[in-house]
Each structure stands twice: as structure tokens, then as C-alpha cells.
Amino acid sequence: MKLIFEKGMIGRGCDILPECDVAVTKVQESLSRKKELHLPQVSETEISRHYTQLMKRTFGINDGFYPLGSCTMKYNPKINEDMAKLPGFTDIHPLQPQACVQGCLEVMKLAEEYLTEITGMDHIDFQPAAGAHGEFTGMKLIKAYHESRNDSKRNKIIVPDSAHGTNPASAAMAGFSVINVASTREGYVDIEELKKVVGEDTAGFMLTNPNTVGLFDENILEITKIIHDGGGLNYYDGANLNAIMGIARPGDMGFDVVHLNLHKTFSTPHGGGGPGSGPVGCKEILADYLPSPRISKNDTGYKLEMKSEASIGRVKAFYGNFLVVVRALTYMITLGGDGLKNASENAVLNANYMMHRLKDKYQIPFEGYCMHEFVISIEELKKKNGVAAIDIAKAILDYGMHPPTMYFPLIVHEALMVEPTETETKETMDEAIAVLEMIYDKAVQNPESLHACPVNTPVGRPDEVSAARNPILRYQY
Amino acid sequence: MGTYVPNSIKEQREMLQEIGADNMEELFHAVPDEVYLKNPLKLPKGLSEMDVRRRITEIAGKNSVYHSIFRGCGAYNHYIPAIVKQVTSKEEFVTAYTPYQAEISQGILQSIFEYQTMICELTGMEVSNASVYDGATAAAEAVIMCKERSRKVAVISETVNPETIETIKTYCSNTEMEVIIAPGKDGKTDLEELSNLLDDKAACVLLQQPNYFGQLEDGDAIGELASKRGAKYIMNCNPISLGILKTPAEYGADIAVGEGQPLGLPLSFGGPYLGFMATTEKMMRKLPGRIVGETKDSKGERAFVLTLQAREQHIRREKASSNICSNQALCAMTAAVYLSAMGKRGLQQAAELSMSKAHYLASRLCELDGYQMVYQGEYFNEFVTSVGGNIENVLSRLEQRGILGGYPLKDKNEGQILWCATEVNTKKEIDSLVEILKEVESI
Numbered sequence: 001m002k003l004i005f006e007k008g009m010i011g012r013g014c015d016i017l018p019e020c021d022v023a024v025t026k027v028q029e030s031l032s033r034k035k036e037l038h039l040p041q042v043s044e045t046e047i048s049r050h051y052t053q054l055m056k057r058t059f060g061i062n063d064g065f066y067p068l069g070s071c072t073m074k075y076n077p078k079i080n081e082d083m084a085k086l087p088g089f090t091d092i093h094p095l096q097p098q099a100c101v102q103g104c105l106e107v108m109k110l111a112e113e114y115l116t117e118i119t120g121m122d123h124i125d126f127q128p129a130a131g132a133h134g135e136f137t138g139m140k141l142i143k144a145y146h147e148s149r150n151d152s153k154r155n156k157i158i159v160p161d162s163a164h165g166t167n168p169a170s171a172a173m174a175g176f177s178v179i180n181v182a183s184t185r186e187g188y189v190d191i192e193e194l195k196k197v198v199g200e201d202t203a204g205f206m207l208t209n210p211n212t213v214g215l216f217d218e219n220i221l222e223i224t225k226i227i228h229d230g231g232g233l234n235y236y237d238g239a240n241l242n243a244i245m246g247i248a249r250p251g252d253m254g255f256d257v258v259h260l261n262l263h264k265t266f267s268t269p270h271g272g273g274g275p276g277s278g279p280v281g282c283k284e285i286l287a288d289y290l291p292s293p294r295i296s297k298n299d300t301g302y303k304l305e306m307k308s309e310a311s312i313g314r315v316k317a318f319y320g321n322f323l324v325v326v327r328a329l330t331y332m333i334t335l336g337g338d339g340l341k342n343a344s345e346n347a348v349l350n351a352n353y354m355m356h357r358l359k360d361k362y363q364i365p366f367e368g369y370c371m372h373e374f375v376i377s378i379e380e381l382k383k384k385n386g387v388a389a390i391d392i393a394k395a396i397l398d399y400g401m402h403p404p405t406m407y408f409p410l411i412v413h414e415a416l417m418v419e420p421t422e423t424e425t426k427e428t429m430d431e432a433i434a435v436l437e438m439i440y441d442k443a444v445q446n447p448e449s450l451h452a453c454p455v456n457t458p459v460g461r462p463d464e465v466s467a468a469r470n471p472i473l474r475y476q477y
Numbered sequence: 478m479g480t481y482v483p484n485s486i487k488e489q490r491e492m493l494q495e496i497g498a499d500n501m502e503e504l505f506h507a508v509p510d511e512v513y514l515k516n517p518l519k520l521p522k523g524l525s526e527m528d529v530r531r532r533i534t535e536i537a538g539k540n541s542v543y544h545s546i547f548r549g550c551g552a553y554n555h556y557i558p559a560i561v562k563q564v565t566s567k568e569e570f571v572t573a574y575t576p577y578q579a580e581i582s583q584g585i586l587q588s589i590f591e592y593q594t595m596i597c598e599l600t601g602m603e604v605s606n607a608s609v610y611d612g613a614t615a616a617a618e619a620v621i622m623c624k625e626r627s628r629k630v631a632v633i634s635e636t637v638n639p640e641t642i643e644t645i646k647t648y649c650s651n652t653e654m655e656v657i658i659a660p661g662k663d664g665k666t667d668l669e670e671l672s673n674l675l676d677d678k679a680a681c682v683l684l685q686q687p688n689y690f691g692q693l694e695d696g697d698a699i700g701e702l703a704s705k706r707g708a709k710y711i712m713n714c715n716p717i718s719l720g721i722l723k724t725p726a727e728y729g730a731d732i733a734v735g736e737g738q739p740l741g742l743p744l745s746f747g748g749p750y751l752g753f754m755a756t757t758e759k760m761m762r763k764l765p766g767r768i769v770g771e772t773k774d775s776k777g778e779r780a781f782v783l784t785l786q787a788r789e790q791h792i793r794r795e796k797a798s799s800n801i802c803s804n805q806a807l808c809a810m811t812a813a814v815y816l817s818a819m820g821k822r823g824l825q826q827a828a829e830l831s832m833s834k835a836h837y838l839a840s841r842l843c844e845l846d847g848y849q850m851v852y853q854g855e856y857f858n859e860f861v862t863s864v865g866g867n868i869e870n871v872l873s874r875l876e877q878r879g880i881l882g883g884y885p886l887k888d889k890n891e892g893q894i895l896w897c898a899t900e901v902n903t904k905k906e907i908d909s910l911v912e913i914l915k916e917v918e919s920i
Contacts, residue, residue, distance in 0.1 A: 001583075001779075004591050004817055013820035016558050020830055021904040022837035027721050028855060031693055035724055038598050039824065040817040044560055047817050051564040051588075058584030060569035068574055075481050076572050079526050088537025094552050094747030095884055096541065100876065103539035104746045110536075117518050129610035129748065130803035132790070143651050169790035169800035175651030178795040216507040247505055248512045263803065267481070271807030272585035273575040273607065273767065275749035278803075291647070313647035317551055317613040317640040317736070318747025330533055334479035336523030345501045346482045349492055352504055356496040369496075369504050397580050406577075408791075425483045426492060452775075457580040460775035467772035467784040471761070473604050474594040 001057070001458075004050050005475045008042035038477040057458045058272070059402055065428050067354075069373045069405035069417025070164070070212065072242045072264035074347075079334065080267065080327035089326055094318040098304055104322065105302035109295045111279075111329040118340065119238075119258050120251020121281030125290045126320040131239060132166040133315060134259025134278030135206075137291060139174035140312040141257055141282060142204045142233050144289040148310060154203040154231065158194070162187045162213065162409045167206045167237060176203055183411055186366055187213035189223050198230035208237040209253065210244070210371035212409040214351065214417070224254025233257065233286075241265045242421070243348055243372035246341025250281075257282040266328035277324035291315050346422035347372040350429060354420055357433045361440040365412055373419035375412050376404070382414050387443040387450050389414040394461060395442070397454035399435045478523030540746075543881040545906045547838070549859050549897030550689075550884040551612070551638050552747065553739040555717065555827060556901050558818040561741045565811045575767070575803070579782045580774075586781035589769040589806065592813040599719045599816075600733035601726025602755035607767035608809040609801060612736025613641045615752030616683060616713050617648035618799055619732045620656075622756070622763045623681035623709040630655045630678045634666040634699075636688035637713065639887075645683070654680065664690045664852030664861065672702050679708035681731075686714050686722070690895065691835075691859025692852055696728040704729060709760075716740050716753065716812075717899075718857050720821075720828035725755075732756045741815030742808055751808035762788060765799030767806075830900035831858040834907065838898045841911045846918060851893055859897045861886065865918055868892060874917050880910060 066073035092104055112124040128134035139157065146154040157171035158179045168178040179197050184190045188211065205227045210216045217223065224234045236255035242265045250258045262268045263276035270276065282290065288308040296303050335343060348371050355364060355374040362376045378389040393403035393416065405417040420429055443450055454460065498504055524532065546554040569584065576582030589607045596605035609615045620631045631649065633642055635658050649656050659671040666684060682703040687693050696712065703710040711732045712725040717739045725733035737751030756764055762785065770784030790797040819827060835858040842848045847865020864871055868885050875882040883896035
């Protein structure tokens with residue numbers, strides 16, 4: 001398909017702005033742009049059709065099943081979108097006087113109240129714009145905590161080898177060195193290995209629970225205690241919170257600081273890679289270090305308090321991805337306490353149903369119930385039939401369904417991670433199971449056919465190697 | 478209670494039976510008893526969609542929506558063409574994930590490739606990434622990009638937006654990068670002081686153009702100072718202004734960053750916005766975040782993929798150039814649709830109108846007693862004046878009339894107002910603003 005730059009005609013365009021109704025001020029020659037500015041020269045019709053074509057080459061949750069593990073691709077309710085489009089939110093300047101943004105402050109305060117109750121934390125700060133940004137912020141809180149106690153030797157963050165790549169990257173960005181600790185075969189924290197690395201230099205420990213293979217770590221209290229006894233703090237990566245709302249809370253498990261992904265658990269859309277929102281929650285001991293001022297409420301309304309002098313400083317301009325918070329609040333108000341628990345229960349039920357049904361054919365490396373997601377290993381198929389996880393994923397594309405997450409977590413070979421979420425019907429899962437079974441049979445009977453997949457998609461498998469070797473990163477006029 | 482769980486209790490029971498569980502609780506047996514919640518969350522009951530709409534709409538109603546806005550200071554009220562909102566509301570674009578599966582994500586990938594091209598065209602730079610969180614984090618990431626073994630000092634002009642400076646400091650604290658603030662003079666960077674601060678430890682100089690006070694800096698002289706000392710030159714610019722103002726590339730910048738919000742994103746109480754970052758081919762592999770590249774598919778057709786991933790956290794983990802994963806993809810698409818609708822002529826027009834209206838506003842304000850331009854340099858669409866009378870009275874009087882006045886500056890600029898005008902401010906609006914200020918004066 002053509003690029004927008006390859007469409008249109010010289011001199012064509014849309015007529016958007018009026019003539020100037022005041023005297024025209026020209027830019028001084030020395031300050032003016034010399035380089036010709038190339039932008040599309042297209043009519044509105046052409047823009048409309050161009051993006052409709054792009055839309056048809058995009059797979060959204062509205063197109064079909066999206067069991068992308070660790071990404072929680074649940075349905076994005078439309079009422080959330082409506083609320084985020086209210087002019088009373090979209091037309092508000094971030095530097096309006098506080099008395100004129102009472103609604104915005106109420107949104108953040110209410111969302112904070114919901115999320116503190118769900119997580120068992122004391123405060124929530126909405127400034128971080130995405131999960132990794134929240135991790136970075138949380139790491140800075142831990143740094144500030146130890147520094148305030150003149151405990152500067154605590155410069156190491158322990159991260160399990162099963163963790164998402166952002167965890168070690170965020171710890172490093174915040175100025176820590178990273179100690180990777182091996183997990184048990186089941187992806188649980190290896191208590192003995194953990195004990196070996198905890199010491200006087202331990203600043204903290206990062207963990208998701210349920211962990212990245214979709215299992216709840218039964219030893220969680222012992223783990224967080226080992227870190228606390230060693231003088232460190234516990235960081236909870238909220239990527240997998242969708243399994244445990246109303247069931248268990250990070251705050252009760254011994255975590256001191258958490259980040260949440262509103263674009264996962266709290267149903268806000270991913271926008272093809274953002275904007276998300278990664279609020280950070282913490283216990284009282286870390287409150288002074290948060291990047292934003294706290295919001296208080298009294299008889300006259302909501303007020304932004306003075307920011308503590310000990311704050312780590314802002315991590316972003318203004319208040320975070322505010323409209324994403326509006327969507328998440330809309331969702332939480334819609335579901336209420338019972339509804340949130342019901343969502344988690346059904347997320348776990350759906351995952352267990354799919355896992356159970358797939359067991360006959362596919363290799364499920366872990367025993368027992370899973371939480372909201374589970375991992376399949378394609379290792380045996382690869383050995384016997386030369387079909388890899390990527391071949392299964394690409395074959396799935398031909399059936400109008402998004403494949404599971406591939407090759408994550410790293411501790412499972414040829415991993416496919418499946419997260420159906422609670423918003424899928426039993427019929428959708430049954431169809432997906434049938435597709436997966438059919439692909440399995442193909443992999444055994446005619447493995448070659450899978451290497452050619454996908455065949456029904458707008459493009460075939462792209463050549464990633466040459467993309468990286470000879471980068472073409474823009475259109476040349 | 479609202480719910481998005483489609484399976485009925487009957488279906489749930491069937492599924493439990495199928496997997497051999499007696500009830501939901503059994504699925505959670507791994508959760509230790511000490512942390513298993515015995516009581517329900519202390520949260521209100523859920524609401525029907527209609528009640529939710531009523532409740533949230535009521536909350537939104539507690540904000541003041543102004544019919545005219547003369548405040549910028551990092552967030553700008555520009556006209557958003559109707560096509561922008563229509564295109565970016567398409568469900569596929571809104572709900573898709575990061576385009577990991579290229580075969581079914583060509584729409585998102587191509588839109589990012591087109592966005593990257595437009596950012597390169599605007600800034601004159603060679604390579605753009607797929608976006609970061611906002612202008613402030615783009616500036617901070619750019620500073621981090623410049624760290625070298627023997628160069629670990631970032632020199633930031635005092636005339637950069639304070640929120641950007643604070644963000645840079647947060648990103649650099651506890652790292653090896655030291656942040657030094659170069660003082661300002663007459664509303665611009667003090668060239669002499671800057672020259673004294675730059676030595677062979679300097680990793681970069683960061684300048685905002687137009688700066689926090691709206692002034693246009695001597696970008697050439699500062700660029701020369703930086704390159705003479707071997708420091709990288711980062712320019713933080715307003716994308717609309719680049720329709721008519723000299724590009725970062727023309728100033729010799731190594732990295733161009735900025736807040737992309739003016740390109741079709743509503744004010745939205747500060748977010749979601751869009752951080753754009755572009756650089757030279759030489760520094761391409763230090764650029765953080767997603768980058769989309771063109772390649773061919775198995776049939777030899779043009780295709781797009783996420784590329785140069787060896788820089789990124791999922792491959793490099795603690796050695797990655799940045800931890801960024803989710804970015805602001807839909808906001809980047811918004812900017813691309815905006816720039817397509819405006820085209821070259823439209824963008825120039827937005828820039829010219831903004832500049833002209835700001836100059837008209839300034840000349841009208843200066844007719845009033847007590848209102849004077851604080852700085853004499855050239856400016857684009859923002860400028861600082863002194864105020865006739867009590868600043869709070871002035872601004873609250875405007876607010877009562879549905880006008881958001883300029884931003885009252887803080888600290889050592891206390892008592893001054895930073896004004897902003899864009900193409901949406903009509904002559905009539907500006908004239909009536911001046912009339913209201915006259916009324917305040919005469920009280």
C-alpha cells in the first residue's frame with residue numbers, strides 16, 4: 001500500500017484555518033526556516049481513505065480474540081472513551097488555578113482511593129506515563145529512602161531471571177546495579193538463591209506475583225520477609241494484578257511500593273503502543289519521596305498540598321496521562337468492589353479452562369491451576385517436528401486471532417504465553433482451542449506448511465534482519 | 478453493577494466442572510491464608526452505564542472550561558481539525574497492542590513510519606523514534622543519550638521550562654550525569670556564562686527554542702559554543718513554530734526534542750501528550766524507544782517492522798539505552814493526521830497566525846498602564862509583561878468572564894505574566910480581553 005507521501009498532488013490540501021484578522025508579523029530572516037518543508041499534500045477524502053486502509057491492516061480487540069500474555073488485552077469499554085472525551089476534561093489547561101480544576105483533582109483523588117484499597121497501599125501517584133515509567137519512579141523512591149537513612153551502601157536491586165526486561169532496565173536507570181537471581185523450574189523465587197544474594201548492599205527486590213509464568217508464589221510472605229530482614233524494600237510489578245483484585249493485595253504480601261498498568265488491569269486501551277498510565281503506589285514510609293504533590297480534601301474542595309522537600313522530583317511534566325486515569329476511574333466505578341473481584345475470578349477461570357482443554361496436545365510445563373495466564377512450551381514440537389513457537393504464532397494469524405506472547409518468559413523454552421482475560425466468552429475460547437488443536441495436528445503431519453504461514457494476512461513474514469542491517473527509518477522525498 | 482464478564486453463572490459452573498474445580502475459591506488455593514482477603518474490598522457497589530455517565534459528567538462539570546485561553550507555558554490551545562478526532566477514534570487504532578506481530582499490524586507500523594518521516598521533515602533531523610511520554614521526558618532521555626565515558630556534565634539553560642529542568646534532574650540524579658544550569662540574562666541564555674561553564678567534560682548543552690519566556694534564543698552562537706567544546710547540542714522546540722522558524726538541524730543540533738501536544742492533541746489537564754525525539758544517523762543507535770523500519774515481506778512486498786531492537790530493554794535488560802516500552806503511539810498517529818490535514822501551507826499558517834496574534838496581543842496590552850514587555854528580544858507566540866495592579870485580581874477578573882489569562886510566573890519572576898496567543902484567539906477576543914483589563918485598571 002502507498003505511503004501518505006505517495007498520495008495527493010502538489011498544491012492540494014485541506015482548508016482549515018482562516019485568514020489573519022490582525023496585522024501579519026513576519027519572522028526575521030536570520031530566524032526563519034530555509035529548508036523546504038515536505039508534508040503530505042492531500043485532500044481530506046484522501047486522508048480519510050488512507051487511514052481507513054491502515055485501519056484494515058490493524059488488528060484491534062474489536063477484530064477478535066487477543067490472548068497476548070502479560071498484556072491483559074481485555075475489552076476496552078466504550079463508556080470509558082465517552083467519558084475521556086468530555087470537554088470538561090479535554091479542554092482543561094494543566095496550569096489553571098486549583099479552584100478551576102476541582103473536577104480533575106476529584107478524578108485523581110477518587111482513583112487514588114479505589115487503587116489504594118485494591119492494592120493495600122497508602123498513596124497513589126499518577127504522574128508516571130507507563131509501566132516502565134512507574135518502575136523507574138518506584139526505584140527512585142527506594143533510592144531516596146535509603147539515602148534519607150544515610151544507607152548509601154544499598155545500591156543493588158535483586159531481580160528474578162523470569163522478570164520482564166523493563167525491571168532490570170528501570171533499576172539500572174535509577175542508578176542501581178542489578179543482581180539477577182535464578183528462579184526455580186516453576187518460575188518461583190528460589191528461596192535459597194535469594195538468601196545467598198541478600199545482604200548489606202541490598203536496596204530492594206522486584207517481583208510480579210502472580211509471576212511471569214502465571215503462578216502465584218506461595219512463599220510470598222517468606223520472600224518479602226527475607227528482603228525486609230535484610231534491610232531492603234519490596235517492589236511489586238503490577239503487570240499481573242488482573243488475577244488478584246479483591247483476592248489478595250500487594251500491600252498485605254509485604255510490598256512497599258507498586259506500579260499499576262491502568263492499560264492492562266483497568267481496561268484502558270493500548271493505542272497500538274500507548275498512551276498507557278503507570279501510577280505508583282507506596283506505603284506511608286515512602287510518601288514523602290513521591291514525585292507529585294498529594295491531593296487533600298476539605299469543606300471547600302480539593303487542594304494540591306505543597307510537595308515534600310524530600311520528593312524525588314517530577315518524572316514528567318504536569319500530572320501524568322490524565323485522560324487515561326479518567327478511563328480507569330470510569331471502569332472502577334462501573335464495576336465496583338464486587339465487580340472487580342468478579343473480573344479477577346473470571347480471568348483466572350478462563351485461563352484455567354483454556355489451559356485444561358489444551359493439555360491433551362500441547363506441553364504445559366507446570367502442574368496445577370494457573371492464575372490469569374499460562375505458558376505453553378513448543379520445545380517438544382521443535383525437537384521432533386522442527387516447528388518453533390514463532391511458527392505456531394504465525395499460523396494462528398491466518399485464523400483471525402491474535403497469537404499469544406512469544407518467547408516470554410525467557411526461562412521457558414519456546415514459550416507461548418496465553419492470557420484470555422475475563423471479557424471473552426466460552427465460545428470464543430472454544431473456537432481458539434479448536435484452532436490451536438488444528439495447528440498442532442498440522443505441525444505434526446505437515447510441519448513444512450507452518451513455515452510458510454501466515455498466508456491470509458496483508459503482508460507475509462517481514463525480513464527483520466535486513467530491516468536492522470540496512471535501516472530505512474523514513475520516507476525520502 | 479456493571480460488568481464486562483460475558484459468561485453466565487451457568488457457563489462459569491460448567492467451566493469449573495470441566496477443569497475439575499468445585500468452586501472459584503479452589504483456583505486460588507496457592508494464595509496463602511494470611512493474605513487471602515476474608516472481607517470484600519471497601520469500595521462502593523458498581524453502577525449501571527447510565528449512572529456512571531451521570532456521575533462522571535457531573536465531576537467534569539466541576540472544572541472551568543474557558544471560551545478563550547491566553548495561557549501556554551508548555552500546553553498550547555490550537556485548533557484541531559475534525560478529521561483528526563475521527564481517524565484517531567477508530568476502534569482498531571485505539572485498542573491494538575504494540576505492533577509485535579507485524580503481519581497484522583501494518584496499519585500501526587506504517588502510521589509510525591509516516592510519523593517518523595514527518596518529525597524528521599519538521600526538525601530537519603535524519604532519524605526519529607516512535608515517540609516518548611512527553612516533551613519533558615524527551616529532553617531527559619536526550620540528555621542521557623549524550624553521556625560519554627569522559628563527558629558527564631549536562632549544561633541546561635535556565636531559560637528552559639522549569640518542569641523540563643526538574644524532569645531532567647530527576648532522570649540524572651543517582652546516575653553519573655551531573656546537571657549544571659547556565660544562567661539567563663534578559664530572558665535569554667547568557668552566552669558568556671555559558672561559554673565559561675563549558676569545558677571538555679561537557680556532554681551536552683540543552684536549549685529551548687522559543688524558550689520558557691517565549692524569547693527566540695541565539696541558537697547559532699550557542700550551537701557553535703557547544704561544538705567548539707565537543708559537546709552535543711540538544712534543541713527543545715515547539716513543533717508548530719517549525720513551520721516558519723529555523724530548524725534544529727539548521728542550528729546544527731545533534732538531537733531535536735519537544736512537546737508534540739500542539740500537533741492535534743487537546744489540553745487534557747496535561748496528558749496524554751507526545752514527546753518527539755529526532756537525531757542524526759550517527760547517534761541513531763543511542764536513540765531510546767521504539768523505531769519502525771521499512772523492509773520486505775516473504776513475497777517481496779513493502780512491509781514495516783519494529784527495528785534496531787538490540788538497543789531495547791527486552792533484549793539488553795539492565796544494559797538497555799532506556800527502559801521505555803509503552804510510548805504514546807496513538808498520540809504520534811494524532812500528530813501525523815494533524816500534519817497531513819494541515820499540510821505545509823496549513824502548518825505555516827498556524828505558525829504565522831500564532832505569531833501575529835501574539836504580537837497584536839502584546840501591542841494592545843502595552844497600551845495599558847503598568848503593562849510593559851519585560852524582555853525586548855524577538856518572540857514567537859509567548860511573551861512576558863509586567864502587570865498593572867494586583868496580579869491575582871487581574872487574573873480572577875478574567876476568569877469570571879470566562880477567560881484564562883496568561884500564566885503568573887513564579888520565584889524571581891513573581892509579578893510578571895507569561896502570555897500566549899495562537900490561531901484560535903481572534904482579534905475580537907484579544908480586544909475584549911484588553912477592555913476587561915482596562916476595567917480592572919479603573920477600579
